[in-house]
Amino acid sequence: MSLRGTLAAAVDALEPRPRLVDWSLFALVAAETVTGLVSFTVGTPSGWPVFWLHRVLGVPILALLAFKLARVRGNLANPGNWRPTTLLSVATALLAVGAVATGAAWVFGVDVRVSYWSLLSVHVAFGLVLLAVVPVHAATRFRPLRRRDVEGRRSALRYTGLFVAGAVAYRAQEAANAALETAGADRRWTGSQPRDGDGNDAFPVTSWVADDPAPVDRSDYRLSVAGRVETPLEVAVDDVDAGDETRALLDCTSGWYTEQDWCGVRVGDLLESAGGATDGAAWVRFVSVTGYRWSLPVEEARDALLATQVGGERLTHGHGAPVRLVAPGRRGFQWVKWVTRVEVRARRDPAQWVVTLVSGFD
Structure with a gap:
């Protein structure tokens, strides 16, 4: 089997069922919104799990978004298949990528300003707009979960792997910041820079x-x-x-x-x-x-x-x-x-x- 075929087989083995991907993205965006807003009010070290969870969930979102885009790429590549809701779908995907990308850049110490706003403020803006757009997007393509979408040991293992990958990526980012002595190495546990x-x-x-x-x-x-x-x-x-x-x-x-x-x-x-x-x-x-x-x-x-x-x-x-x-x-x-x-x-x-x-x- 070619390398391309091997990778395709691996992706097929890891990818959850389509409906589960859609509902998982909805749940993860909601969780990111809640943890992000709660983190605004946390000022003592005992609140570190809120920040930790917020950062770790970024990897599962990216992975599930990749699965979803791979599934619909044929329709996106053919404008003749576009529907009125397709632009909303594309906007939702871009907002999700923007939120994760700005968040990742911030934890690596990137500190650029966009007009009056820091990169972290831009990250928050992406998240708030995404919060408004995702429910509308979900309503246009609502399909209730079925029992077979969630049952089985394979689904549990897939999601365990996604969250473990998020935790590993978070630790790897911290190690990279320390080794490279980036500005992100001086962040507080809240993510703030000195x-x-x-x-x-x-x-x-x-x-x-x-x-x-x-x-x-x-x-x-x-x-x-x-x-x-x-x-x-x-x-x-x-x-x-x-x-x-x-x-x-x-x-x-x-x-x-x-x-x-x-x-x-x-x-x-x-x-x-x-x-x-x-x-x-x-x-x-x-x-x-x-x-x-x-x-x-x-x-x-x-x-x-x-x-x-x-x-x-x-x-x-x-x-x-x-x-x-x-x-x-x-x-x-x-x-x-x-x-x-x-x-x-x-x-x-x-x-x-x-x-x-x-x-x-x-």
């Missing part, structure tokens, strides 16, 4: 979605502390600049991290200045001048910092001046900039997820 230096110029100015307010006048600035506290109060920026210091690592979801010395006032001390939290207090919500907000459990919030300085320098506007939240163990989008209100609440704020997408657009 930004070194001290102070405002050490790390990029980024904003979540559309937040871009005018600079806040320090002389007019007031920080209110309200909600479930004994004595609601307002303080000027000089009262926030109290000299409490902490060293904390800021890990931005756009793909970089920096460790800096931050100076300001502990939230716990600020709450004590307001007479302390009253009974039923469970959450502390930090609200920006743009309406952007995030909440922390009250005990975690006590150890957070409202910072006015970074690396011995007064915060610049782009980094959240006059006051930003420093929340160790949280991802960068949860470090609220331009904080103007601190609200102690009995319940968490589920609407904060909506606000992260719409704040700043007005």
